[in-house]
Amino acid sequence: MTRQNSVKRKLLTTLVVSLAAMFFLLWWVVSGALQELTANYLEDRMELEIASILAELALDSTDFISLNDYHVDALFRFAFSGYYYQISLQGAENPQLLRSRSLEQFTLALPTLPMGGKARLFIKGPKNENLLALVQTIPLRGKTLTVAVAEDLTPIEEDLNRFQWIYSLISLLFLGVLTLTHVMAVRRAMLPIEQIHRDVIQLEMGRIRKLRDDVPEEVKHVVNHINRLLLRMEQRLVRSRSTIANLAHALKNPLATFSHLLHHPVLDGEVALQKELEERIALLNELIERELRRARLADHPLSGSFFSPEQSLGALTRTLKNINFHKNIEVSMDFSPGLLLPFDQEDMTEMFGNLLDNAFKWANERISVTLEEREMATHIWVEDDGPGVNPAEIDSLSQRGVRFDETRPGHGLGLAIVRETVEHYEGTIRFMHSPTLGGFRVEVVLPVPRLHPFQ
Amino acid sequence: MRILIIEDDQVLANQLKRKLEAAHFAVDMVYNGTDGEAMGNETVYHAVVLDLGLPGQSGLTILKNWRKNNNIVPVIILTARNTWQERVQGIDAGADDYLGKPFHVEELVARLKAITHRYSARSQGKWRVGGFCLDEERQCITKEDGETVALTAMEFRLMRVFMLAPTRIHSKESLLEALYDLDKEVDHNIIEVYINHLRKKLGKESFRTLRWQGYLFAPGEGE
Structure with missing residues (x-):
């Protein structure tokens, strides 16, 4: 899985980005709304204050304004209390300015509003604090009365800030929890794919025959399809094998007849002809054998059954002991019980059959078979306590393409089959002296088939 | 011949x-x-x-x-x-x-x-292998010391398979086939049970278990 093309990554990115955007929007809207609500609430209160100030405002005949400030809120009287008012009258001969005592000598910077106007604005207070001010202009005897009430926003801002902090923290927490939940959900959703991946590896190694189909609907059809393909491959393998076996049967019977016909009395005395024909027939037989074996081996190793040494070696040993009942040979087998190897059962049975057959021919009393699974390769030793072979023979046996001489019937061909099988599985075969039993030892190393490195 | x-x-x-x-x-x-x-x-x-x-x-x-x-x-x-x-x-x-x-x-x-030299000769419905004599008529086995052991029907059938081919290793499957019809579903372990019965009657060492291969009737040979 590459970085660019990961479904998991894409899903998570989309989810996390959209979640973050949603939380930010929510945070922005809620904060704005709260500020607006607070300002509206303050404005309503200040409107009432303006009304109460206007009620106490007196204007005498000389257009002089005065305010009985004992009837307005006491907060307006304490210096820098945060509650201020400022009243001015323009248009008269002497412009007048009336300020709350809390303002001391400070004058609020107010804009000029059109007659009858009303405005809410943010201005700076005497201590450079933020004030929310409500300004209202009222026509009065042809003159303009401007009344402004202002309130320090600092405590409210502090409250708002604290609220925003808490709100942001909670939002972030939720964002984190939701992201985590999504990561887990996506990971869970991806589990079947990982299971399929593991199954495919197992399949490749021959440990299972088909993919498990207890997967979600979305991938089930893929799994079913692969399983159908596997089944078809297996069927094809079985069919091609039985076709080959039939062909072998069909070809070999007439050949056997030919070779026996050579000794018909009619041909008595024709020694040279008999010998010539016999050689040709033997060659033909060998060719058929080899090509059939090759065709059989060329099948895909993946689609076959896996190899169970217990079953196969047990049956082979039983068979060989029953055939060689006149010999008393002890066969010791060393491999972990329940071992399954990713090689075709029939190929391996054929290989071990020939190795063991060879060992049975030469052994005196003991044969040992050892299978060991090492780093991605299976090591196999088949050895006997027979006469063994001398170093020169070992060399010639080990050379590629050297034909095995038939010192005893069946000997050479058997090892040739083994070599072909080993080469088909890209393994190595070596012949040597057996250090434990003293006779002949064949060492076969078969790498575990891995078609593509997955990770 | x-x-x-x-x-x-x-x-x-x-x-x-x-x-x-x-x-x-x-x-x-x-x-x-x-x-x-x-x-x-x-x-x-x-x-x-x-x-x-x-x-x-x-x-x-x-x-x-x-x-x-x-x-x-x-x-x-x-x-x-x-x-x-x-x-x-x-x-x-x-x-x-x-x-x-x-x-x-x-x-x-x-x-x-x-x-052709493999099998022991048959004489008057009796089979002799390594001191044991299987009597087909009476479905029993006589030991070397003259003691006669009665066999159940299943034990007798199994014993006959072993006595007929004394040098042969028999797989569990082939022994099962000798006891039951092919289409019958029988647990392989039943063979182990019968072999144990026979071992008790004929002596522990009379049957050899060959790992992954099967059973061999080998009286007198021992492990």
Whole structure:
């Protein structure tokens, strides 16, 4: 899985980005709304204050304004209390300015509003604090009365800030929890794919025959399809094998007849002809054998059954002991019980059959078979306590393409089959002296088939 | 020695007959499975040469039927399908040897001579192996010291299989086939139970368990 093309990554990115955007929007809207609500609430209160100030405002005949400030809120009287008012009258001969005592000598910077106007604005207070001010202009005897009430926003801002902090923290927490939940959900959703991946590896190694189909609907059809393909491959393998076996049967019977016909009395005395024909027939037989074996081996190793040494070696040993009942040979087998190897059962049975057959021919009393699974390769030793072979023979046996001489019937061909099988599985075969039993030892190393490195 | 050849290729069969007769065998011949099975049951042969791919009845089926009916005639399988998988099947079905086509008649003769010595002789419905004597009439076994042990029906059937072919390793599957019909679903472990019963009656060392291979009746040999 590459970085660019990961479904998991894409899903998570989309989810996390959209979640973050949603939380930010929510945070922005809620904060704005709260500020607006607070300002509206303050404005309503200040409107009432303006009304109460206007009620106490007196204007005498000389257009002089005065305010009985004992009837307005006491907060307006304490210096820098945060509650201020400022009243001015323009248009008269002497412009007048009336300020709350809390303002001391400070004058609020107010804009000029059109007659009858009303405005809410943010201005700076005497201590450079933020004030929310409500300004209202009222026509009065042809003159303009401007009344402004202002309130320090600092405590409210502090409250708002604290609220925003808490709100942001909670939002972030939720964002984190939701992201985590999504990561887990996506990971869970991806589990079947990982299971399929593991199954495919197992399949490749021959440990299972088909993919498990207890997967979600979305991938089930893929799994079913692969399983159908596997089944078809297996069927094809079985069919091609039985076709080959039939062909072998069909070809070999007439050949056997030919070779026996050579000794018909009619041909008595024709020694040279008999010998010539016999050689040709033997060659033909060998060719058929080899090509059939090759065709059989060329099948895909993946689609076959896996190899169970217990079953196969047990049956082979039983068979060989029953055939060689006149010999008393002890066969010791060393491999972990329940071992399954990713090689075709029939190929391996054929290989071990020939190795063991060879060992049975030469052994005196003991044969040992050892299978060991090492780093991605299976090591196999088949050895006997027979006469063994001398170093020169070992060399010639080990050379590629050297034909095995038939010192005893069946000997050479058997090892040739083994070599072909080993080469088909890209393994190595070596012949040597057996250090434990003293006779002949064949060492076969078969790498575990891995078609593509997955990770 | 009288032998039976069951082979559908008539030319090959006739050649074989001629050559085996030259090697002083008395040879009967049959070209199909159905007649072959019947002939093997009617006449006592010293050995049978059996082709696997036969018209009528397959060689493997004939062999299994014979063994099921206690026909212990030594059998050499002859086949062109020369794989070990088939060899295992053939030997497990009760064959004594296996020869892939093409073959030399000399080798067949040598093997025929080797296997005819295999089985112990039968005398008045009694079988003797290593001090034990199986009495078919009374379904019991007499030990070397003269003690007679009664056997249950299943134990007797199992014992007969072992006594008929004393040098043979029997797989659990083939023993099961001797006890039950093929279509019956029976647990393999039942064989272990019977073997244990027999071990108690005949002595622990009389049966050898060969790991992954099967059981061998080997009285007197010990572990």
